[in-house]
Amino acid sequence: MSSLVTIRRCATLPEALVCKSLLEAAGIHAAVENYYHASNDWLLIPGLQGVSVAVPSTDYDAAKRLIIDAAEAGPDALGAEFGAYQKPRRYGVAALWYMILHQLGIALFVLMYLFYGVILLLRAVLPEIWFRAKPSPSGRDWIPEVSAGNFNPIIAADWNAEGFLFVFFVILVFMADRLIKPKADIEDDAE
Structure with a gap:
């Protein structure tokens, strides 16, 4: 019986299992070391x-050559099976900054004041009867308070225009790619 030699250390358990199945499909016995530790608590990896893949020392050279050949032929085999590689769509810097500002609570703060300004402009242009609301039980104006942070959430007694504008803005953000690109550039995922 020959001893086992570690041939590869993988960063994740699925990667180690793919490597093991590649070796075993070629007739080389392979073992995933620390399999149960890695599968029960992936934070231990x-x-x-990493997760080690071990093979018998007698099969080490053949297994190493097999892994190298599979890695070199991998892109071509995947291209033949699933089509040419398509570079993933890169989101712009503006989306990254919006995400950061949203996580810090600043984006909501700024957007609500922007919506508040739009409402005040609409109030000056549109008839006053459109903006009558039920009196609030707290005696506040119908436009909600705006603050950053979780300690003072947005307070609104009824449906209001800010909520509808916010929903419209969220839909606009998610549809921005399709609105900016012409329809000819958008590929249909159903094909």
Whole structure:
């Protein structure tokens, strides 16, 4: 019986299992070391220095050559099976900044004041009867308070225009790519 030699250390358990199945499909016995530790608590994987795939020392050279050949032929095999590689769509810097500002609570703060300004402009232009609301039980104006942070959430007694404008803005953000690109550039996912 020959001893096992580590041939590859993988960063994730699925990667190690794919490597093991590649070797076993070629007739080389392979074992995933620390399989149960990695599958029960995946946070241990960095502490285990990855998930090791071991093969018998007699099959080490054949297994190494098989993994290298599979890695070199992988893009061509995937291209033949699933089509040419398509570069993923890159989101712009504006989306990244919006996400950061949203996580910090600043984006909502700024957007609500922007909507508040739009409402005040609409109030000056549109008839006053459109803006009558039921009196609030707290005696406040119908436009909600706006603050950053979780300690003072937005307070609104009834449906109001800010909520509808916010929903419209969220839909606009998610549809921005399709609105900016012409329809000829958008590929249909159903094909």
